[in-house]
């Protein structure tokens with residue numbers, strides 16, 4: 001297990017600058033780079049691999065400076081979005097390829113390929129060709145091919161983006177299990193916040209070439225430092241209000257903030273509780289699987305609330321016009 005560290009990385013093209021003063025994946029950690037398309041996730045991975053040479057800064061594996069170590073000597077397993085399997089080779093040969101290049105003896109290759117196939121649940125598929133496999137199976141082969149070289153670091157760049165929802169969910173669970181089992185330091189790239197939350201030890205949220213915040217999924221979800229992080233991780237309520245004597249109110253809905261002046265109050269829809277009362281007016285609602293999402297107007301500001309159906313004290317067929325609103329968990333942005 002090795003720690004991966006970026007220090008003072010700068011890289012620029014005409015209309016894009018990547019600027020990462022410090023970023024690290026701890027030894028054995030599952031770190032995800034999460035951000036919208038074009039924010040610099042792939043470039044960051046390419047710098048770690050050594051495909052891209054930054055204008056400034058250093059890449060370390062443990063205490064070892066990697067800047068001048070060529071990609072093939074960095075001992076990294078990589079999985080891309082488009083499986084990138086060799087179409088004319090069967091599954092066995094696809095997985096064995098990296099070992100043959102490394103001149104590993106034949107019987108050792110066989111042992112390791114079988115081990116990798118078992119790991120990804122594809123034992124018995126050795127003789128198939130890529131075109132005879134589903135997208136999910138092809139991506140399992142790509143994962144086996146990355147792991148068979150026993151890399152010290154595993155990098156995955158949107159490995160599930162080309163698969164449909166059901167398979168994506170199953171495979172992300174598998175990736176997580178395998179990562180745990182091997183304890184391999186992993187950096188995973190995605191633009192899908194749900195995937196990032198489900199799979200990661202920590203997430204680094206990226207925006208326009210910068211890391212906006214890094215933390216555990218729950219830290220980022222309930223205590224975002226910026227509006228961008230808040231919005232990117234899911235539905236949010238953000239109220240800009242003026243606090244007086246340590247307290248801000250939107251109509252009857254009050255928050256103790258312990259400071260005065262302008263504040264941005266942040267809370268998730270599921271932190272909003274609905275009860276009997278007159279705090280706000282239900283403008284509309286949507287039914288979701290097992291849940292209901294309200295839009296509630298309080299003094300001209302719309303608040304989103306989400307509850308399980310079983311939690312609201314009214315029948316949906318007979319909703320009152322006005323309801324009581326309570327917020328159980330909030331944080332202050334900025």
Ligand SMILES: Nc1ncnc2c1ncn2[C@@H]1O[C@H](COP(=O)(O)OP(=O)(O)O)[C@@H](O)[C@H]1O
Pocket residue numbers: 013014015016035036037038039040041042043044
């Ligand atoms: N070789 C390159 N030459 C010029 N611009 C590039 C190059 N590689 C990436 N970029 C630019 O860098 C930005 C970030 O790209 P990328 O790292 O691929 O983002 P992401 O993976 O988050 O979608 C984009 O604006 C892209 O156009």
Ligand SMILES: [Mg+2]
Pocket residue numbers: 041042043
């Ligand atoms: Mg990318």
